[in-house]
Amino acid sequence: MVLLPDNAKESPLSCSLESESTATVLQYVQSMERLLIVVQELSLARSMERIMEIVRTEARELTHSDGACFVLREGECCYYADEDAIAPLWKGQRFPMDICIGGWTMRNRVPAVITNVSQDQRIPWLAYAPTFIQSLVMVPIRALDPIGAIGTYWAAQREPTPQEISLLQALADTTAVAIENVQVYSELEQRVSQRTQQLEQANQKLALEIQERKMAEESVRRLSLTDELTGLHNRRGFFLLAEQQLKLASRLGTDFSVLFIDLDGLKQINDLQGHEAGDAAIRAAAEVLRQTFRESDLLARLGGDEFAVLAPGTSDDWERLQTRLQTWIARFNQQDHPPFVLSMSVGSHPYASNETRSLEEILALADMQMYEQKRLKRQSAV
Numbered sequence: 001m002v003l004l005p006d007n008a009k010e011s012p013l014s015c016s017l018e019s020e021s022t023a024t025v026l027q028y029v030q031s032m033e034r035l036l037i038v039v040q041e042l043s044l045a046r047s048m049e050r051i052m053e054i055v056r057t058e059a060r061e062l063t064h065s066d067g068a069c070f071v072l073r074e075g076e077c078c079y080y081a082d083e084d085a086i087a088p089l090w091k092g093q094r095f096p097m098d099i100c101i102g103g104w105t106m107r108n109r110v111p112a113v114i115t116n117v118s119q120d121q122r123i124p125w126l127a128y129a130p131t132f133i134q135s136l137v138m139v140p141i142r143a144l145d146p147i148g149a150i151g152t153y154w155a156a157q158r159e160p161t162p163q164e165i166s167l168l169q170a171l172a173d174t175t176a177v178a179i180e181n182v183q184v185y186s187e188l189e190q191r192v193s194q195r196t197q198q199l200e201q202a203n204q205k206l207a208l209e210i211q212e213r214k215m216a217e218e219s220v221r222r223l224s225l226t227d228e229l230t231g232l233h234n235r236r237g238f239f240l241l242a243e244q245q246l247k248l249a250s251r252l253g254t255d256f257s258v259l260f261i262d263l264d265g266l267k268q269i270n271d272l273q274g275h276e277a278g279d280a281a282i283r284a285a286a287e288v289l290r291q292t293f294r295e296s297d298l299l300a301r302l303g304g305d306e307f308a309v310l311a312p313g314t315s316d317d318w319e320r321l322q323t324r325l326q327t328w329i330a331r332f333n334q335q336d337h338p339p340f341v342l343s344m345s346v347g348s349h350p351y352a353s354n355e356t357r358s359l360e361e362i363l364a365l366a367d368m369q370m371y372e373q374k375r376l377k378r379q380s381a382v
Contacts, residue, residue: 031062031167038062038171042178046185048081051178055150056084059171063164065152066132071102072148078102085153087132099124105138106146111169112138115159135160139169142176150175227301229279230286238300242310242359245298249312249353256310256351257318258359260366261289262374263305264343273340281340288332288342292325308363310351318348345374 038058045051052070059068067085071078078100080090097103104122105112114120115135117128135154140146150172152160225237233241249256263285270278282305289299289307298310311321325346332342347370351362 031163034058035062035167035170035174039174042174043181045178046182048179048182051175051182052082055171055175056082059150059152059168060084062167062171063137063152063160066155067153069102069151069153070148071100071138071151073097073106073146078106078149081148085132086155089131089133089153090127095124095127101136101138102149102151105140105149109140109143109146111140111165112136113160113165116157134158137165137168139165139172141172141179143173147176147179230283230301232286232289232307233298233300235300235302238298238302238308238310239359241298245310245312246351246355246359250355253353254312255314255353256312257315257348258351258362258366259309259311259318260347260363260370261285261307261309262345262370263307264345264374264377265341266305269340277339281342284332284342285344288325288328288344291328292321308366315348315350322346322348345370345377347371347373 035058038054041054042051045054055070056068059065067087067089068083069080069085069089069091070082072081073079074094076097077094078097079094080092080102083089083091095103097107101112101114101122112122114123114137117123117133117136118125131153132155133153134157136151137160138149138151141148141150150168152164152168154160225233225240227234227237246256248254263281266278266281269281282301285305285307286299286301289309293299293309293311296312300308302308311318325344329342329344332338347366347368349362349366349369351359355362
């Protein structure tokens with residue numbers, strides 16, 4: 001240390017050095033604060049595009065340079081993926097690693113500091129001559145097995161400070177972590193997407209299986225309630241659906257008629273013309289019943305030559321339906337050369353909304369009335 005007299009003034013040179021040193025320290029502190037913000041931004045990046053956007057801008061800001069580039073290694077090539085510079089450089093181009101300063105940095109895993117690009121043997125001068133670049137720093141992204149490089153350029157020859165090189169390398173190290181995070185995040189997203197797709201396919205398959213099962217169950221249910229020969233409800237279907245209608249009728253105060261119908265002469269048709277003709281007679285009787293009764297009426301073949309109908313309405317309604325039934329029977333018998341004569345005996349009994357007897361009991365009463373009608377037919381035939 002040099003001691004000056006008390007009355008001596010400090011020299012202009014010492015004041016200038018002290019001022020320059022203070023400014024450098026202040027600038028470095030500000031750059032470190034900015035780097036901390038950049039580290040946070042990179043930690044939130046979820047794509048390579050966002051990483052490159054951050055790095056290309058901040059590399060220039062941290063080093064106060066005139067240009068910056070983001071280089072990725074692709075096998076034995078350097079791919080200049082992005083750049084931010086005062087003039088276009090090599091964005092989108094690829095160069096062999098052996099002739100590229102980015103390749104030299106990645107191979108040697110250390111920063112390349114070049115104060116004069118025209119005099120450094122590592123620089124392919126023909127590529128740099130048309131550009132503004134006079135000095136540069138190139139640092140590897142990840143020291144172990146580098147995956148890329150970050151470069152900054154100056155339009156005038158200068159010696160990059162150790163602080164600038166240190167900040168740029170810190171940015172590159174943070175970039176390496178960010179790239180790894182993006183890769184992990186991308187793989188995780190891909191796995192989630194694949195898993196979601198698998199679950200959607202499984203759900204679609206399950207929904208299809210459920211739909212097919214419901215259709216199969218409905219088909220089985222329909223078959224279990226339907227008479228195969230005529231397509232009308234069978235005995236089970238009649239009682240199941242009739243009970244539902246009668247419960248509703250009881251609440252609404254609706255009266256019904258229960259009809260028991262027998263196909264006359266089926267045994268003779270079977271004996272004389274065969275069972276195929278007998279089946280045809282049963283189908284013909286079922287078709288006549290369809291034409292006679294309404295869609296709201298419940299029709300069923302109980303078995304053999306016996307049919308049943310549950311029709312809403314009073315006895316007056318039944319009288320009109322009985323007339324319609326005889327009309328349709330007559331139409332069948334009046335056709336040219338009918339295969340057989342169609343005849344039916346019908347018994348009916350009202351089912352009031354306040355009825356206390358069961359459907360089986362009411363049907364039995366209608367059956368008795370049907371047999372009485374059949375007996376009268378036989379007597380009149382004699």
